[in-house]
Amino acid sequence: MKHKRRRRQLVQKDYTKTYAWCLRRIPEEHERFDFGAKAAPNVDLSRVEGTMIEIQLVSAEKTVPVGVTGPDSPARKQQGFHFYFMTCSEDCCRQLQAAVSEDTLLGHALGLNE
Numbered sequence: 001m002k003h004k005r006r007r008r009q010l011v012q013k014d015y016t017k018t019y020a021w022c023l024r025r026i027p028e029e030h031e032r033f034d035f036g037a038k039a040a041p042n043v044d045l046s047r048v049e050g051t052m053i054e055i056q057l058v059s060a061e062k063t064v065p066v067g068v069t070g071p072d073s074p075a076r077k078q079q080g081f082h083f084y085f086m087t088c089s090e091d092c093c094r095q096l097q098a099a100v101s102e103d104t105l106l107g108h109a110l111g112l113n114e
Contacts, residue, residue: 016052020064020085021092033093036069036081037100040107045082055083059106060099 017026026032039045050070054063067084069076075084085100087093 018065019088019092020066021087021096023064024088026086026088030088032086033088033090034084034086035093035097036075036079037083037085037104038080039082043082057099057103059102060095062099064096 018024019026019032045068048068050068050073052065052067055066056063064085067086069081069084071077075081085093085096087096
């Protein structure tokens with residue numbers, strides 16, 4: 001007797017109102033701290049441009065939400081950023097930047113970012 005295979009369903013969470021590092025909800029009228037990052041040249045982001053995705057930060061052992069900029073967004077056109085992170089404080093921003101930087105260096109060391 002054959003069993004039906006369960007299909008894994010992709011559940012998209014709404015991260016548009018969630019801080020990236022602490023994962024708290026963003027209250028209305030609250031100050032935000034953010035920064036951008038660039039993708040490696042060989043990464044194709046066309047399927048997720050203009051959306052929020054989750055990325056795994058290996059060094060921090062956590063998954064965080066990040067905005068993927070659209071081709072016409074100011075962040076992409078003016079600064080070349082493919083990713084945009086939003087945090088609640090300068091401290092959270094520094095911690096997230098450090099984790100992203102550490103993972104980027106780890107990727108370079110492993111030859112993954114070329």
